[in-house]
Amino acid sequence: SQTIHQWPATLVQPVGSPLSLECTVEGTSNPNLYWYRQAAGRGLQLLFYSVGIGQISSEVPQNLSASRPQDRQFILSSKKLLLSDSGFYLCAWSIAGELFFGEGSRLTVL
């Protein structure tokens, strides 16, 4: 069966520091991969999605970037974090329309 791993689970970073969140999927090949953010409140905001290695689409302009160096690996990065980057980041994967989320990474920028 397929599983998705996301880390770190919790992160506290100072403003201006870099960020790297990593996500890997097991048990499937060539999935679509996604990064979502969930800020205060409940809404799910799509940040990036990828349909293949090296193929990244950005949904919202911001100081974050994403990369997909391998088929089942998706990385969310920032060179310099802002206070407004705080939130709950969720990696997700899909095949044939059904979407499955990871457990999330809680980022607090101080």
Added chain:
Amino acid sequence: GENVEQHPSTLSVQEGDSAVIKCTYSDSASNYFPWYKQELGKGPQLIIDIRSNVGEKKDQRIAVTLNKTAKHFSLHITETQPEDSAVYFCAASTYYGNNRLAFGKGNQVVVIP
């Protein structure tokens, strides 16, 4: 693009009663409608979904109904239990291809023991 609206934003029910959450969507081409449950501090989990070729789907205490003419779909939870307390998200998309899901803003369900 697709726009999904979810009502009510918060719902409190007595344990054992039923809970109903309604969503509307705007794109008549949408044909896939999943529901997610998110517990505190965790990622959303897919709990049930329905495709446009059926009007209702049931899985134990949860069911989803779809009205394509009116462009709305609902989640029904019967015999609610405290562990049903969570945030529930509805979503819509076209099932095939790389189209992304459009999510509602979520509904906080509180089951009162």
